[in-house]
Amino acid sequence: MDNDISRRTFTQLAGLGALSAALPGVAGAEAESDPAVVAASGRTFPRGFLWGTATASYQVEGAVTEDGRGPSIWDTFSHTPGKTVNGATGDVADDHYHRYKQDVQLMKALGVKVYRFSIAWPRVFPQGTGSPNPKGLDFYNRLVDELLANGITPFATLYHWDLPQALQDNGGGWESRNTSEAFGRYAGYVAQHLSDRVKHFFTTNEFGAFVELGYAIGIHAPGLKLPPARFNQTRHNAVLGHGLAVQAIRANAKPGTKVGLAENMTICVPVIEDEANIRAAERATREMNAPYMTVIQEGKYTDAYLERTGADAPKFTAADLKVISSPLDFTGINIYTPTWVRADASPSGFTPVPNPASYPHMASSWLTIGPEALYWGPRNVAKLWKVKEIYITENGCSSSDVPAADGIVYDTDRVMYLRNYLSQLQRATADAVPVKGYFLWSLMDNFEWADGYTNRFGLHYVDYTTQTRTPKLSARFYRETIRRNAVA
Ligand code: GBH
Numbered sequence: 001m002d003n004d005i006s007r008r009t010f011t012q013l014a015g016l017g018a019l020s021a022a023l024p025g026v027a028g029a030e031a032e033s034d035p036a037v038v039a040a041s042g043r044t045f046p047r048g049f050l051w052g053t054a055t056a057s058y059q060v061e062g063a064v065t066e067d068g069r070g071p072s073i074w075d076t077f078s079h080t081p082g083k084t085v086n087g088a089t090g091d092v093a094d095d096h097y098h099r100y101k102q103d104v105q106l107m108k109a110l111g112v113k114v115y116r117f118s119i120a121w122p123r124v125f126p127q128g129t130g131s132p133n134p135k136g137l138d139f140y141n142r143l144v145d146e147l148l149a150n151g152i153t154p155f156a157t158l159y160h161w162d163l164p165q166a167l168q169d170n171g172g173g174w175e176s177r178n179t180s181e182a183f184g185r186y187a188g189y190v191a192q193h194l195s196d197r198v199k200h201f202f203t204t205n206e207f208g209a210f211v212e213l214g215y216a217i218g219i220h221a222p223g224l225k226l227p228p229a230r231f232n233q234t235r236h237n238a239v240l241g242h243g244l245a246v247q248a249i250r251a252n253a254k255p256g257t258k259v260g261l262a263e264n265m266t267i268c269v270p271v272i273e274d275e276a277n278i279r280a281a282e283r284a285t286r287e288m289n290a291p292y293m294t295v296i297q298e299g300k301y302t303d304a305y306l307e308r309t310g311a312d313a314p315k316f317t318a319a320d321l322k323v324i325s326s327p328l329d330f331t332g333i334n335i336y337t338p339t340w341v342r343a344d345a346s347p348s349g350f351t352p353v354p355n356p357a358s359y360p361h362m363a364s365s366w367l368t369i370g371p372e373a374l375y376w377g378p379r380n381v382a383k384l385w386k387v388k389e390i391y392i393t394e395n396g397c398s399s400s401d402v403p404a405a406d407g408i409v410y411d412t413d414r415v416m417y418l419r420n421y422l423s424q425l426q427r428a429t430a431d432a433v434p435v436k437g438y439f440l441w442s443l444m445d446n447f448e449w450a451d452g453y454t455n456r457f458g459l460h461y462v463d464y465t466t467q468t469r470t471p472k473l474s475a476r477f478y479r480e481t482i483r484r485n486a487v488a
Contacts, residue, residue: 088452
């Protein structure tokens, strides 16, 4: 009845011709048998677009003392009272270390072509440096083999925040250049042993998170609040570590191995899409990412960054800058929220616009909604730095997921979020922005860092008492999107 009424209303509004053209696009079976219908929807992705999902070692693996793994700064931090919600730790997490075969089957059912996971440095080098632990690397050998046997291409991240505790204890972790150098050695070792099967490596995940939150704000491991000069040096050591890893991978990997990084840049979006604001957002992209992405892409710190930090600016050499800006094969961007930017008459030519109090967000209060971030993020990266290969290495959202009586989580808000963001990503590919793939965060609910297990980001609901994984409505949405290669 309700449907009849709304159909009738729609007919009146749109005219009968529009209605009959629109209806087949809604019916999955007909869309499948008639490619013209999907094309007519205007939301198709380029042929061969790489659909994927992502996770990270400490957030899913558990098994923190198994097979010779050394402690990481996140073990220490999460076991320190008061640091995570409800004292949550990654001791068990999703028990992925033991259940990875089952988890690969979840990916297969989604139809993903690629999977982004991270390697736990303290499994491979329990002390961060020195002797490797072959049993630790073996887990990733098994995982990679299982993925390939199921037709899924592995993309490996070398550092998603689980720094070996020994490196923190000796020299202060990323505060020391020794850590940058140890990271290079670890990256070279992994590349040497996995690059016969893993052809894509990301060095680090999100300087903008682990350096800022870990060493300045103190809400992530190792929980420090360094004064500005030491903190800016830590930023520098982190990007230097990235560059050393790029070089070590090139030196040790099989031919054809590609290297990039996954960075949660500040995504500057013009408040209005006119010439002046679009230029302002481009300028803002360079300046607001000066300590990380900009120095990596350009091989220099911007003048404004050096002026802003003044006497607290990092100490560096020209040789450092050369290492930091070692050429990359691709750039990965993690995109969740926009930073709205407008043009102004200041020397910088831009001003970030704070969100009004009423601004909508997902379950995590920081996760403000702005689908256009998935258009302007990659577009500005391609334009500013002539990047030819871009991946969206993370995008997704938290929702206050509660299973319904039938056991399914009907996460309509996550579906809404994804549909809107993916529509903007499709717009980017239609405008020839070279985005080659998309990794949805996350395959399943997992340890959300300081938020513990309270904020769920998964396509699969995890019951942490039984470790049961159940696909949410959003998993069905994503499977359908992948099947059509178009926004479903
Ligand atoms: C990514 O970070 C991470 O790569 C991933 O591990 C994580 O699970 C996922 O996103 C979802 O969060 O506590 O208010 O100060 C995204 C960037 C940086 C967003 C830290 C949350 C903390 C905000 N994150 N930030 S707050």
